[in-house]
Amino acid sequence: MTRLLDYGLGSLSNLIMKMADLSVRSVDTAIELYEKGDGDKSQLFEWSEQLRVLQDEITELAVELIARYQPVATDLRFIRSCIEISYGFSRFGRYAYDIVDVIGAMGSIAHCDKSAVMEMAKTTTEMIHQSVQALRTRDKTAAEKLYQMDDTVDALYRKHLREAITPSTKKGTNDMVKDPRCYVSTLLILRYLERMADHACYVGDAVNYIVTGSSSPRR
């Protein structure tokens, strides 16, 4: 038996997976552009806007489904989680845009050491892919893994922050010190990556809530 609610849940599901694809593509593209030192942000801006519009659509549809059908149990939990996850996905898009925007604002950063960002980006993008995969397969165990990866990201972020505010004893050896553009852009982007990693965890939480009904307190 197909319930009227099922048609609405189908649409909601399509919208959220569309956001998933778009946000993953945004983040991957932003990292590629950073690596190339390319600050062309027009594409990222467009995707970020699309994600924001999709987020609004999801919220509206979610409210409509609640008003019309008063869903309960798994249906209700899925709808609530879609609202939360769509916010997470739109943040992925926004931070991806912000990364490219930094390149544009700073001018050429081709000569900067990119290893710190690339190291963190590896984990963060992996987390984003895993959070989307968790949603696709309704994997309740993903949240736990995501939080473990988030610890790595947080540790990296703190390490670089500490380095940045510690007066260098080996002046001249580090191009971060030589060029404030490298130094500021690196810290900003590390910050965006760290934020994205948190949102990937929240997506994991929201998936876990759909499946188990227990909302894990945000750590």
Place this chain on the structure above:
Amino acid sequence: MTSEEYLSSQDYQLAKTVAKPGYKVSVQRLNSWFFEKKALKEINLDVKENTVTALIGPSGCGKTTLIRSLNRMNEMTLGARVEGSVFLDDVDIYDRTVDPVIIKRRIGMVFQKPNPFPTMSIYDNVAAGLRLNGIRDKRLINEIVEESLKGAALWDEVKDELGKPGISLSGGQQQRLCIARALAMQPEVLLMDEPTSALDPIASAKIEELMHDLKRDLTIIIVTHNMQQAARVSDFTAFMYLGELIEYGPTTRIFENPDKELTERYISGKFG
């Protein structure tokens, strides 16, 4: 004595069912039959005082049978038989020494179809039970009638025409009159079997609001087919299926995260 004999003996029954302190109503190992057909299977249900408990489940699952066995109303049905215990505080209402009339006074009931006494005025509908119980003091009866009609949120609408026939009221008003009639006996527990299924949304909302107010003073058990109504009015929800109590718990949990697949399917409308 064989173990089988022991299991069916009085000793075992008495040993297994004892009053549950802290609960207003405690249903224990309740089984019920209509002739050969089993209608309730080993029902256990503990109801806290000053709460609303909703009984939900598909048609024929035994909701009416269960609620009617909570004040021995079912005994009046041909072929009906009950085993097990229903404690009201510390009294097993099925104990042979218990007077069913007193039980019906302590546990009132409101039915699906409003059923005011057809030949009586509004006033007499509410006063009838009091008189039947030997109360003659006119001032006292006046007081209780007014209080009960106020309690049922009907007073303002009928106070100037208490002599009018009860059946001249609208359906929603008649249902509140029946609630007033039940309240006049000052029951500790109020049983309601689909009390709003014959009413329009506004009249239903009034009854729902009433339940919310009444639970300050008494304990309410309601049968409803309206899932949203159960979600709105009840603190606890019991889901029944084919004579069994499948799941029972706080309403928010049952509707947000039920334990049993069967419950989930029923409340989500995935049955059939």
